[in-house]
Amino acid sequence: MPKDSPVDPRGPRFSAWMTTVVLAVVLLTGWWRLLAAQTVLFAMCAFISLKLNPWGHVYRYAIQPRLTPTTEREEAAPLRFAQGVGFVFALIGTLGYATGLTTLGMVATGFALVAALLNAALGLCLGCEMYLVLRRYVPALARPQ
């Protein structure tokens, strides 16, 4: 997995707001193709690079220049881990909606929305805080780097 350099922490917060909106639209409309697109986005950020996140580019070109510069930086590893957790829920959600298991789709999308909203509103990374618990049940997380 290639490493990303640390980022301005306000970028991921903006991105989390956009993700929250996308997931809310999916819940309201059941439009699973949108959720599938979000799943691909999560996968690209988690497994390839955070630089592939289009919201990050929107932030850099349209929002960051209007804000006071900050020297604060956030490590990329927690962010990518969070994207990975989002990917798992979005994938389950997409499969649920696409195969007619709408309740499964809604529940999985709902979980992803909860995590995205907590990240956006409070800067809380649920997946990161839960890493120790997740790892206990998902051995594949062992030695990720």
Added chain:
Amino acid sequence: MTGVWALLGALAVAGAIGVLLKVREGRISSRSTPSADLPAPVRDLLAPGVTLVQLSTTFCAPCRHAKVVLSDLADRTDGLTHAELDVTNLPEVTTSLGVMRTPTTLALTADGREVLRVGGVPKRDSLLAALRPHLP
């Protein structure tokens, strides 16, 4: 219509988790654990006086904030040392200590007795007040 309820449910759950985590953030719980239970990687970090052993992982964003608070507190307080332990690949350590989230900070005496622990980013003043009786 179900989608609207699902959305409202998700918003309510997020609100509840947010409130719960904010309330618990930095909360100090007093302990009195016998020293025999301490895992070796933690025991190796013990210094004279009280050692704040901060358990962190690679994926933990608030761990950096906790580190700033704790190392600054240790620098200004006699008999207090701060040490960070990366437990990303040490699940047996967190399991034996009963730690579920990072950062979690344990305050340990030189002989390995745990006097208190803090979940989340510690609040400097209340932590110092709780540590006072244990400092030389």
